Structure formats: C-alpha cells, structure tokens
Amino acid sequence: MDVKKNIVGVDRGEVIETWLKKHRLIYTGATRHPLILSIRDGTVHLSSFKRWLGQDCIFVRAFVPFAASLLIKAWKESDNRSDLDVLLGGLAALNDEIAWFKQEAAKWGVLLSEIVPQKTNEEYCRFLESLMSPEVEYTVAITAYWAIEAVYQESFAHCLEDGSKTPPELLETCQRWGNPGFGQYCSALRNIVNRRLERASDDQLKEGLDDVLKKAEVVFLRVLEYEVDFWNMSRGDSL
Numbered sequence: 322m323d324v325k326k327n328i329v330g331v332d333r334g335e336v337i338e339t340w341l342k343k344h345r346l347i348y349t350g351a352t353r354h355p356l357i358l359s360i361r362d363g364t365v366h367l368s369s370f371k372r373w374l375g376q377d378c379i380f381v382r383a384f385v386p387f388a389a390s391l392l393i394k395a396w397k398e399s400d401n402r403s404d405l406d407v408l409l410g411g412l413a414a415l416n417d418e419i420a421w422f423k424q425e426a427a428k429w430g431v432l433l434s435e436i437v438p439q440k441t442n443e444e445y446c447r448f449l450e451s452l453m454s455p456e457v458e459y460t461v462a463i464t465a466y467w468a469i470e471a472v473y474q475e476s477f478a479h480c481l482e483d484g485s486k487t488p489p490e491l492l493e494t495c496q497r498w499g500n501p502g503f504g505q506y507c508s509a510l511r512n513i514v515n516r517r518l519e520r521a522s523d524d525q526l527k528e529g530l531d532d533v534l535k536k537a538e539v540v541f542l543r544v545l546e547y548e549v550d551f552w553n554m555s556r557g558d559s560l
C-alpha cells in the first residue's frame with residue numbers, strides 16, 4: 322500500500338502510533354505498572370489500593386476543571402463540531418465518577434477529609450492547571466487529556482482480560498475504566514488527536530508557527546511520567 326507522507330515524514334493519521342512505538346518502554350511502564358499487575362494476579366495489598374484510591378479522589382477533582390477548560394478550547398479552536406460532543410460526554414461521565422469515588426472511599430473506610438495530597442499528586446495537578454492556560458493550544462491540551470484517559474483504560478482493561486485473577490471486590494473499579502464504552506471514548510479521543518496532529522504537521526510548513534507537534538509529544542511524555550509516579554505512590558514509601 323502506498324502510504325502518503327507529509328512534510329515532516331510522518332505517515333498520515335499515524336502520529337500517535339509513531340509515538341507509541343518510539344516511547345514503548347515508558348508507555349508500558351504506565352499501563353503495566355506493578356500495582357496493576359498485582360490487581361490482575363490477585364496479589365494486591367489492599368493498603369496499596371486504598372492509598373491509590375484516596376490520592377485519585379483528589380486528582381479527579383482537579384481533572385474536572387481541566388476537562389472543562391478543554392471544552393472551552395474545543396469550542397474556540399476546533400475544526401470539527403463533533404469534538405465538543407465527545408468532550409461533553411467525558412465531562413458527564415466525570416460527574417458519575419466523582420459520586421462513585423465518594424461511595425468507593427466510604428466502602429473501603431478511606432476518609433476523604435483526612436487524605437493529604439502527596440507531592441507527586443500536587444505536581445500532577447499543577448501540571449493540569451498549567452495546561453488550562455489559554456496560551457496552551459487545543460491540540461497540545463487534548464493530547465494530554467487523551468493520554469491521561471488512555472493510560473487508565475489500558476491499565477484497567479488488562480485486569481479484566483481472560484485469565485486475570487482480579488479480586489471480586491476490585492472488579493467495579495477495573496470496569497469503571499476498563500469497560501468497552503470507555504474504550505470507545507478513548508478511541509474517539511485518539512482520532513481527534515491524530516486528526517489535530519496531522520493538521521499541525523501540515524501547518525508547520527507555514528512560517529512563524531510554533532512546533533505544536535513537538536510540544537504535544539513533550540506533553541504526552543510528561544503525562545506518562547506522571548502516571549508512573551502516580552501509581553508509585555500506592556507503595557506508600559514516597560511521603
């Protein structure tokens with residue numbers, strides 16, 4: 322098959338695929354972390370799970386305004402109306418998710434009022450806040466958003482695959498991000514990102530334009546690093 326290449330030599334619509342090949346190791350580090358592997362093989366320490374749960378409750382509260390800021394960028398900058406529908410669906414799901422976190426925390430006896438955000442969590446939330454700035458391009462911000470969602474989707478779907486021994490009391494958590502609907506949502510986000518990056522690489526022909534493609538790749542890698550650090554907090558030795 323004749324694959325068209327644009328000026329930066331990237332196959333059309335394949336930017337994310339190229340990144341995933343190039344950064345395989347860190348991507349696998351984020352999506353196959355020891356915490357996830359221990360959930361999947363049933364050896365997870367519940368104290369680790371609870372530490373993750375408490376920290377993630379805090380993270381998700383910062384993720385909501387980030388998602389809202391992305392909705393604004395999409396409305397202002399997107400070349401495709403359906404982006405807004407995809408993002409609004411994500412925001413609606415976050416409403417359920419926040420309610421679920423409260424209920425799940427209560428179920429495990431995790432007292433949300435007493436959770437202290439760890440340094441990694443605070444830094445990750447600050448990073449999200451930096452992406453909310455109007456200076457940050459829609460393409461760059463939605464790349465981060467897709468990566469954040471995709472890591473959880475791939476991680477938790479792994480715990481639901483045939484042969485996994487995920488403890489029954491953790492199945493609901495895994496289904497939250499590992500269910501097929503969330504998978505489709507992540508594919509829709511990935512399609513948006515690929516479309517935007519393809520456009521960005523075309524635009525780089527024009528003089529004076531920032532290298533959005535490079536910025537998006539840097540942001541993608543930072544998300545993966547933060548996700549690995551975030552899982553690491555569950556070990557409880559990072560305070």
Ligand SMILES: Cc1ncc(CNC=O)c(N)n1
Pocket residue numbers: 377380381384418469470472473548551
């Ligand atoms: C640290 C982290 N990364 C990704 C997600 C998934 N997105 C929203 O729920 C999450 N909850 N927490």
